[in-house]
Amino acid sequence: MKRKITLKQIARELEVSISTVSKALRNSPEISEDTKQKVQAFAKLYNYRPNNIALSLKNRKTNTIGIIIPEIVHHFFSKVIRGVELVANKRGYNVIIGLSNESFSKEVINMEMLANGSIDGFIISISKETQQLQDYHHFNETMSQGMPIVMFDRVVSDIKCDKVIVDDLNGAKNAVEKLIANGCKSIALITTKDYVSVGKLRTQGYLEALENYKIQPKAELILKIDDTLDYETHLEALEDEIEQLFKSNRHIDGIFAVNELYALTAMKVARKLGLEIPKDLQVIGFTDGVLSKHSTPGLTTVSQHAQQMGERAADLLIDKLENKIETEEEEFQTIVIETNLVERESTK
Amino acid sequence: MKRKITLKQIARELEVSISTVSKALRNSPEISEDTKQKVQAFAKLYNYRPNNIALSLKNRKTNTIGIIIPEIVHHFFSKVIRGVELVANKRGYNVIIGLSNESFSKEVINMEMLANGSIDGFIISISKETQQLQDYHHFNETMSQGMPIVMFDRVVSDIKCDKVIVDDLNGAKNAVEKLIANGCKSIALITTKDYVSVGKLRTQGYLEALENYKIQPKAELILKIDDTLDYETHLEALEDEIEQLFKSNRHIDGIFAVNELYALTAMKVARKLGLEIPKDLQVIGFTDGVLSKHSTPGLTTVSQHAQQMGERAADLLIDKLENKIETEEEEFQTIVIETNLVERESTK
DNA sequence: TTGTAGGCGTTATCAG
C-alpha cells in the first residue's frame, strides 16, 4: 500500500529540491526543459496530484461549499442539491452537506463544524425550529467572520445576505385564480401554521386572489395544519381534518394546498366521500415533487424549479467568493424564481 | 469583518507563545492555572475554534467521508445519504457528495477530485455506464493508495472491498412466491437489461421462485427495458412495451417489477386495458420510494431499507478508518440487508 | 512553567 506521493518524495527520488519540482510541474519558464521533462514524467508515472488540504491551508480557500438543509429525503431539497452540485462542480467547487433535520441545535452544530475552515461559504434553507425560535445568531456570527451565506426557499428577511426564493405569493395567487377561472366558487386552502415563511406567503397569495375576484374569504375554508408533529401522526390527523373540512363545507369545489401531500390527501379523502375530480372538485398543489405526476388523476401543480434555485444560489455564492470586493457597504441580492403552473387532470 | 481568530493571534495579544496557548486550550497540566484561565477566557471571548484544515493537514486525517452516487434526486439514494450522514455526524465525520450522474467519466473525475486529500474514504454506488464499461481502475487505484472504499447496492464482485447490499435475489424470490401463493398463474417480470447488477439478481430471484413452484418461465413474459435512454423517452417507450406485453399475453395475472416506476406504469396500463387490481392482476414492485405508498391502489413493495444501508456502510467505513490494522492480508466484509414485503392494496 | 523548533504539503519570493 503506497501512500499518495508528495513533492518531497519526488524531490528526493530525483535529487532536486522541492521547489524545483513544484515549479517544473507548473511548467514554470524558470526551469530547464530537461528537468521539466524528467520531473513531469516521474510525476505522471506515480500519478502525482497536489494535496487539496495543503492547498486549502496555503490559499486560505477550500473551494468547497457547505449546504445546510432540513432534510434530504425530500424531492425539493434533493433537486436543489443537484442544482448546487452541478454549478459548483462546473466552477471547480465541491459540495459538503449538513442536515439539520429541522432542528435548531443540529443546524447550529453543523454550521459551526463546517465554518471552522472546512468551507468557503454556505447555502442554507433554515429549519422549522429555527423559524419558530427566531434565533439567527449563528447566521450573523458566520457572516461577521467573513463567510458569505446564501439562503434559499425558507429565508428570513431580517438577515442581510443573498437570497433565492420562489415567488410563493404569485405562484399561489395564480393557482387560485386558475381555480376561479375554471369556475370554482368555494375554494378551500390547506396550509401550514404561519411561522413557516413559505406557508404564510402562499396563504397570502390565496387571499389576494380571492380579493381580486371580490370573493369574501371564509375562515372555515382555511385549514392550518400543525406540521411539527411526527410524520405519521401528522398524516393521520391530516386525513381526519380534511374529511372534517369537506363534511362541514359541502359546497367546496376547489382546493389549493401548499404542498403535494396535502393536495394528494385531499384528493384521496374527496374520492372517499364520493366526489369526482375534476368534475366536482378541482385541486392544485404547490410542489416540485414526483407524486403529482404519477398520481391518478395527475395533480396540477405550481412548479418551484428547485434545481434552478440550487443553480442560482450556487452561482450567487461563488460570484461573491470570487469577487471579494472589499466594500464596507455590501449590497445583497434577492433572486426571485417565477413559478409556473403544470396542468394535469386535477383541474379542468 | 473580523477573520476567524488563530492561535497565533491569541498568543500575540496575550504575549505568550503559540504553544503555550495551544497547551492551555487543551488543558495541559504543563501550564499554570493562571495562564490557562487567561488564555481560555480570551479564547472563549473571541470564540476560538481550531481550523479544521490545519488539523487535517497535521493529522493526515480529514474526518470527512466522500459519497459518490449516480443521482441524488432519487428516493433510494437520498435515504442512503441520510443514513450515512446520521452515522457520520454521530461519529464526528462530515459528508461530502459527488454525483456521477450515471456517467463513467464524471465518476472518475469526482473521485479523483476528492481522493487528493479531501476525504478519508469513500462510500460508492457505481454508475450504469461504469457497470457497462466494466472499467474499475479508479476504484483499485484509490484503494491501492490506502483509501478505503465501501460499495453499496450496485456493487462489483471483482473489486475487493467492503460492501453493503440488499438481498436482491431473495427479495425478488419472496415477492414472486407471494404472487404465486396468492393464486397467480402467469406472472410477468419487468426488469432492466442485464448489465445492471441488481436487475440481474432480481431477475434471477424471479426465475428461482418459478422453479420452486415448477412453473416453466416463458421468455415472452420477461420484459427487459433499456434504461439508458433519456428519462422521458424511456417512460413513453415503457408504456408502449407494457401495453404490448399485456395484449400479447391476455392471461397475465401477476406482475413483478424491479422498480417502482415500472410497477406503477404497469398498473396504469392495466387499468387502461380494463383490468382490475388486485382482482384481475396483482402487482409487486422492488423499491424504497414514496410513490408506492401514495398510489391508488397502494403498491405492495419489496422494501430495500435504504437508510439502514447508508448507516451500515458508514459504520463499516469508519470502523476501517479507525482501526487501520496494518494487516497485509485484509479481509473484507459484505453486509447483506434483508428485504421485507410491505403489503398494500395491489396484492390480495 | 514556558518557549523553540520541526513538520504536515504546497507555493511564492528571493538568493545563489
Next chain:
DNA sequence: CTGATAACGCCTACAA
C-alpha cells in the same frame, strides 16, 4: 536555472 526559506494554522517533542 535551481534551491533555500517562509508561510498557511496547528500540534508536540524537547529544550530552557
